[in-house]
Amino acid sequence: MDERQTLHAMGLDDVYQVYRVLADGPYGRTELVGLEGAGPFVRKTMPLKLARRRLWSTLAECDSSRLPRIEATYELPDGFVVVYDYVEGVTLAQYIGAHGRLDARRAATAAIQLCEAVGELHRHGIVHRDITPANIILADDGIHLIDFGIAREYAAGQVKDGCTTALGTWGYAAPEQYGFSDTDARTDVYAIGRVLGFMLTGVEPTDGAYASALADAAVVPAGLDSIVEKACAFEPSARPQTVDELRAYLEDGGLDGVVAGASAGGAVDGADVGGKARTGVTGPVNPGTGGTGVAGGARNTIPSSDGLRRRKRSRISSRTRIWLASAVAVVLLALVGVAGYVVMHGSSIGDAGRGGRGSTASQSSPGLQPGTQGEDNGSDAGNGSGDDSVADNALTLVESGWSAESGYVDYAIALRNTDRTRSIVFPQVSITGRKSDGSVLFANTMTSSIIYPGQTIYISGICGDGIAPATVAFDTIAPKSENLMATDGSESFDTTGVNRTRLDDGGVVFSGEVVAKRDDDNGDGVYGDEVCVTLVLRDRTGAIVFGRDTYVEKPTLGQSQAFSITVYGLPDYAGYALYARTA
Template sequence: MSIDDAYEVQRVLASSPGGRTEVVTIDGLGPYLRKKIPLSLVDRQVWAALAECESPRLPHVVATYETPDEFVAVCDFVPADIISEVVAAEKRLPAFEAVRITLEICEALENLHRHGIVHCDISPRNVLLAADGAHLIDLGIARARGTEPSSEGPLLGTHGFAAPEQYGFAPVDERSDVYAAARLLGFMLTGIEPGDDYRAALLDENVVPVPLRMVIKRGNAFEPSARYQTIGAFAEEVNWAASSGDGQAGFSQDTVSCQDEKGPGARINPEVPMAAPGKNGVNLPRGRRVPIPVWIASGLLLICVVAAALPGAVNDLIMAKLSYDSMSALSTQIAEMGDKSQNDLMQTPEEDESSAQMISGNTSEGMGQNSHSSGAAAGSDGIDEVLTIVESAWFVDQTGRLRWVFALHHGGSESAVLYPTVKIVGRDAKGNVVSSNSQVLSLIEPGQTIYFGSSSENGTAIQSVDFVPVNPSKDNLVQSRENAPKFRVGSISEYVDTSDSPHFAGEVFLEGVSDAECETNQLAITVVLRDSDGKMLGGETGFTNCPRQGESSAFDILARALPSSYASVEAYACEW
């Protein structure tokens, strides 16, 4: 009798083309959890790495073996309820409980990611709720970081929870799990799996507190670069949103914690202390002190501030961009704005030599398809805060994706604009709108120019692209900072990795007055390629940590789809 036959199956938990999960015993010992995976689908590197993981919230592997057709892993069995069943019984979970479970799952994912593994299938059926908290199970389709998914493969994760790149768009990485973890949080709060009803439930402030909704929406951004870049950053924002919502929708700060390697009750990022009250009288964690306009009634509850600062229309506009399911929202409205040429609206921002560094590049052939459609947006209510697209470029790559880069300039002199937004509208040869996407930035100061490059789907039919800044409302205007940080990008170099993909690497320095510091923990770094005439050819944005005063932070941006022929490259940094 083989070892496989020695196990006695007590019950089958799940069965699919991707494998079979069973509760088993052997010689009176157990129960154990046994996972059978077809040999053609297994990634043995995942199971080797899992054996080195120390998180108690991940499966503890006690044995592995192979049959002629399958790879088999036997793990300790954890008596627990499946989250999908818990939510079905309770309709939806209180906010504090959903947050606690999310933070515990983030703890498990941080441990996986440190060992180079992406789970790829975080869903309500793969999370257990035991006496000691949440456990993440089923690594049947887990992959090493950077694995290219196959569009023809049968394993695409759980529908509604799997990140878009798992459907063959791009390699999977930590941000794929961020997407699924955000969807899981939304499911626990609403009791509804992703779909039309789910989206409607997320908008109900009595069900999902506004701070958590904002975190979920950013975590669910279609483009990975627009999400939180690590599961730790996502967990920190969930923790912050929960703390800011104390007293609303069942929040209790005493229960918003998780257990990690630092001991019971420690937060995912315990090194983030609360800051002293800011200039608006609001306490936010260090590195998360985005200025927000305040109408002070009680002056103590941050959720009141957020609700007042972001009324429904503005908030919904911001959130629409960050949702994969809402990429085409507002396209009709943008179409009615009409075309505006760059010649009519072009203005040249002051060049900041401390924010860009030029290096030599190739000069063979230029771009075959390039546009600089631009627009300007003035604030509502007669507010003289003008946002202008001063230059832009776009092209459709070999996979049919629309790739674009733009420079947004704030021409006002009084207030900074919170969450400035640019619509990227693609048109076919007849001028019909065939693609509409929004890019939301963090904050833009008077006189500042922000560069940003990314991509979107449905590029094959596009013949022209409009870049249209969205009118900032009065509620999006905040006090400008006298000590706003300035950044200097230097030591830029280009290299090609083992897969012949080009990278741009360098470092960014925080400069300016001595008390200048970042309002956020993260910087967006945008590389911009230009031809010999200085014309923008393309660009790509990556992310890095914000450096401290007098220090630097390194960055490395993959730019596989950018033009191979260019005369120079620049890099720009802004808070994110």
Template sequence: MSIDDAYEVQRVLSSGPGGRTEVVAIDGFGPYLRKKIPSSLVDRRVWTALSECSSLRLPHVVATYETPDEFVVVCDFVPGDTLHEIVSARGRLPVSEAVRIALDVCEAVEELHRRGIAHCDISPRNVLVAADGAHLIDLGIARPLGTEPSSESPHFGTHGFAAPEQYGFAPVDERTDVCAMAHLLGYMLTGLEPGDAYRAVLTDESVVPAPLRAVIERGSAFEPSARFQTIRDFAHAVDEGSKGAFSQAASRVGTSSCENLGASGVIGDEDDSCNGSAASSGGRGRAKKRRTAIVAVSCIAAILTALGAISYATLPNVLGAGAAGHDGGSGNQTKGGQSSSYEVPPIDGGAPGAADESPLEEGFSESAAAFSKEDLVVVESSWHMSNGYISYVVALRNASKDAVVDYPAFSIVGRDSEGKIVSSEEQVLPRLNPGETMYFSSIAGTGTVTPRSVDFLPIAPDEYQVHRARSEGAVFRVTDVSATTDTFGEVVFVGEAIWEAGEKGEDATSDILVTVVLRDDAGEMVGGVMTLASCPERGVPVAFQTLGEDVPDYASIEAYAYAW
């Protein structure tokens, strides 16, 4: 009996002109993954290179052998579902999940490129999602970088995902796989294979955030020279684009309130009935792409107008014109990336990051909540330039003893050496409970101009945003925070968050915001990183992981979590 017959076929995964993929066992051992490739299509250099690869995201070759007509490769079997099966069952994936899978696959592709191999068939059926992340499988038509297409050895790839040069236009190289990766990311975000319907959905910012759409469009350009030139460049752009997408999502925290009124739930759409008198604010938010905006506050204002509670008015002007002294309030200004803060003492002796835990007074009306515009304070901040943008971390405090502020906001104003404004935008947060400080990290700026100084200024809330606390706000504790590096050498922070006390607001999502704050030896903030994680059950920790980032040198780590 030949070695080929010794394997017991348990399941056939795929079969076609490019070969047959099976789940097999032998002598009670297995399961294994067996790929049978027609001899005329195989390039043995690929499998030699694969056997030298160390990435856990690629198949581990157990054995190879040949039959008269086929080259056969046996690999370790990784249990999981293909990306095609997952998207077919669930529809489009959340941004965070799609980005994580894309970066896992990029790790595998970079290892192949390092060994001089182009995969040539990155597609949903060739990405396996397992418990430890995504794996890139099936190198049946992989070729050495620079291989010219030929009629004797075609490598067309999967229609819709394969780069144009695979159809005979040019040799395959790293940019061939970049093109397929861009289509793969678009597939995960839209739930559609590339085509007319896919292109229409790709331009819908309520589905695909503009920063990631720009990455997809550049990565899948027809001309290879217009794409990202390496898979590392593409992965970095995906990482940065996801941060821009997160900033956009943070500006839309009022969506759930729109949905409660039966609107489309997409803030900024032309036909969104929540826009009302706030339509111009929504339009500006769409035009800003990765910029953060005050769209959520505008949406809430329109909702309350519809309910007859208030008449909409524009937000008051930013408090003051600089860091020092605006009507007795506190502010913050940083120059050249250095941080500075104006000390705000804890309320009633409480910790700076904790909410006032004094019991609520019986019979206290919401309208009687005492709140002054000086109660919204930026207590500390820091910024530095990263890839042309302002990367910042800010601590915004509600110094009131009894008033909750819904959708508090602050502005980020960049100035040049002469004090001229070179960038200005606003960031909205979900809610600040009495005495609570929220640490928030994101990006700002134009991407083209480097400011000399950056001001972080609180925006006075309108009356409808302020009310008496109905219950104690949710309190989350973050533990076991540590730093590591990803395959691209960028810093990743991991840890756990636990819901200890209090209640989430009725309009909160099912997520929590986790912000990691970095400080130097003197205790000054030097940077920050944030991510979203699923809200834990009470008393049950939930793990979180940030995306990889280039961070400044730091001496200590703090982490905070908030209802989102």
């Protein structure tokens, strides 16, 4: 690469605005970025020795709404960079971990959509080799496949020595990935079969109960269990030879008409997810893995596949874990409307950034005062006489605010669970942006992890379509019965030693430490192994004008873990607060 190309690449790299760092390690750095009027995108910068230029170039030629859309690739002196669309949703692993198995109709539809994505890869000579529930995003337009870390290019009938080294995810990787033969399209067929079995049973293929659950006719229809068995044959020649063949089985004979219309021709009726929350390992959504994003509100339907294109969605907490039993962190409620009010959390008043828009809270929560924890504090808010009954909507919006410096909306909201005995799993908030004439500009659904009884959590995200709205409305969605459950433990965290550092390039770093105050799993990671730290900026009236998240490893009880959040292009703000919770 000559000097002119290098300078051009460096100039292009500098144009992107960094919203947050999603992952950073020996295999590269992954960031959520944007351009003025475009984005958000995921930017992966990997060491040159790990660059797979032709693979990313080939992936850019793929035309499927269920695969990442590559926006740019370029080379820096010390790294190879790929920029692609950010898609929000929850991973399939997270969704089933919280809700249990899918019914047969939804599982078959999801498998058909997965075949769409994989089929497009195969038509371009790419085999994925790591199709797992943790690498599948369930967004509001269906399935999206991410993470191409061990994908390879191949040609039918072509054998490449050394490509059968043990790799992939145990339980989903085909036998040939452990040295039995070459990997090809049938390797992905095997993985899709395993994913289908997981969706139908809610049991990991590595679990001793998997085989019996798959054979249970009350759980898995006979047509589908035979398809799983055929797709997962040990010998590749005994499987469907292409994903198109597998898809045909699913569409034409798998459910004896149950999935009729579930392919490109029609929508799938929303059926409630069966089963209770299961204990299982869920992979981090794109934010942690450098894939796409997790959020956008996984729904109780899997949409049909007719020409749906990727849309920008609001972000949710993407690292929900087993039972999603996250702890609520320190909650600092603003006194809205008091001139000169500044939330400091151990800091001094900050400089004003570029101007932004803000909206104050639309609801308040009795019984909580500034600086209190997100506990009940004796308040009967939302519960009338204080008995164990559930209010019509136990999810309360305490406050909200936003700005749109880049056209996309950066927001932060506080949510409270007014139920006194049950937690809200996957609480949802609808977000609607409107033009000055009142017409809808965008509509999104934000989904978080869990809110314990009487607790308040702070959540931030990015939404919109690149055009700054005149107004943004945040409305809670009443949780369904399956989203209300009694949980046996929790975790809570505090943030200490917080400070702010201004960078020469205009960025601002907010840093400090997370301290574990409560840890009911004794460090075993049952409730999650990461902490989400949310930065909330406020103006001089106390109104929220900006929010941003970062993730760190969970500290053990009584210990601390350092964190930092680097942001650019901030709106005017007078003070800041930092809140922590299990991710």
